[in-house]
Amino acid sequence: MYASDINPRQAPMKQKLINELKTFLNAPVQNLINDRQTRDMTEHLRSRVRPSKLGPALVCIPETATVSEAFALLKQHNLLALPVYRLTKSGHKSFQTIISVIDLLHATLLGPAFDDLGLSQESSNTDLEKQLSTWMDEHVDMFKSTTVKDAMGRTPESKALITVQTTEPLSRLLDIMTSNVHRVLVYDKNHEGDENWYTIVSQTDLVWYLHVNRNKLPASIFEMKASDIMQSAAKPIPHPYLMYDLDTGASKACPISLLENTPTAMAVRLMALFNTSCVGIVDEQGKLAGNLSGADFRGFNEQAIRKILDPVLQYIHEIHNVDPAERSPTCEPENNLEECMQTVLSKGVHRLWVCPPDDKMPIGLITLSDMLVMFKNPAAVAVSVEE
Template sequence: MKILNKENILSIPVISEKETRFLGFVDVLDIASSVYHEWLKVSSELNGDLFPDEKYFETPISELLNYSRIDYPYFVSTTDTIEKVIQLFRSPRVAHRLHRVAVLDENKKMVDVLSQSDIIRFAAANITKFKSKKSKIAEELKIIRAPIMLKVDCSIADALLCVCNNMISGIALVDEQFQLIGNFSASDLRGIDPSCFTFFSGSVLQFLSKQSTPKPTKFMKEQSTLEEIVKEIASDNIHRIFVTSDAGFPKGVISLIDIITIL
């Protein structure tokens, strides 16, 4: 957690002690999900709203690998083509459950990490090469999925449970009129440390209000083109964009993998 916090990153690769074998990734959702389940266990056993003790945070990270089930341990080679990498990300067996892969050299040593965001940035920089698709609208490309949403005043515990149970990294937040007003995602857990886990009984709204620089929730219309969507996501470095009605109701969501599957 100290490394994730210091580097202000969401995920970190894990290798064997001899630094010869890539084991997988541990990200903020793995940690938060694990602590949440420990919190439920302790609270239930002792009949109180208790926080896991310090010993819990000495748990080996090997026990947290893909705890949230959204980051499978896949790797590619430095000699693989971008086409092969894209095919891996959109493979039916891992689609929507593969956020990043390790890059190994000829000696099987990990030298880098390649994420969905990297692929989207590549697509944005080379959007002219997608001549047959770049001008098509999102509705036509069938990249809009039904959004999963919760009220913004729900508890962090409920939001985290919703994310984990659906094996996704983010959900829409709506007000009493079900209008889109924000989103809760793994990015909102960036920079967490053990002291942060007192928030489980608090609301999502309270948690987000404490962030110094929260990312704005982006939304577009169904008539937005692939080029517009890709450039918007790449320029703002976000992981999803919502589709709303004229009245502001969330009608759908487009995530990075939804775009990658049609590249």
């Protein structure tokens, strides 16, 4: 439901706020790109801006490159995904899709290994480690023998290329980024085919743009509580994995949290199977100990392959040499959307675990997608008016 769907006979103040949102989202994507180039952005985003026609320089890879080369390029540029291109007969780059770390992992290890061995999420840790270890010995060259083209389409985001023109409204960008897509290729239609006029715009970019322009948007959206955001963004639960209920002390079905002794390979396998970009890690008391995401696999290669058999917390600690909990920011149910947006931008993360005050037992998760959904929900605009 969009602001334009609201009945114009509603209260004048409510309609005024809705019109403010509609006007802002009707502005072209070019406005975001201009601001991204010139504003004093957060350190997380500023570090990514390099000279080019549309802002961040486009780091891309040919479909003929190996998965090993893709992992190395992701690490070199501190990225989570890469546009994939095919060279035309004239030598121009024809973009095919955007491929992520999870695509690469699923194509080279987690998909083939689990499929070949018949392993499932119910496999014991002992069986998993023993069988995967043998399989890895026999397929040690897979990172260099598997191409980027082979890895395409492993996740919904890489099944097809989604592009947006700079002249299209921000509302189209918002539609896409609240539909299980984390980044899109944006280009100037007057220079189609010229890679100097292409750039990636991510969910983080859009969250940043909405946050820095909050004075132009209805304040009631930014006043939405984390507890309300979780409720509005409720999703079907595809698999019964651990998440503790604060009130009853019982565990409830949730696909995003695993025990800390879970092998890393199983954690990433579940991320691929259930199309989630992150899994939380909890200790035996159900308290948040860290989380695992695609960012933990930049630069993954045949030398690091054995580490994927380690317990997930051990893997995260060895990769980053920090306490995994430090990389898992939290918020409280009463924190509002503005505070949540500020936290993800300042911490350079893509999600917040929701925990009660003075407790580390997670009761939910708020992602960038969940935050963006609030700007498509006219009910959020009307909250302060009705109160």
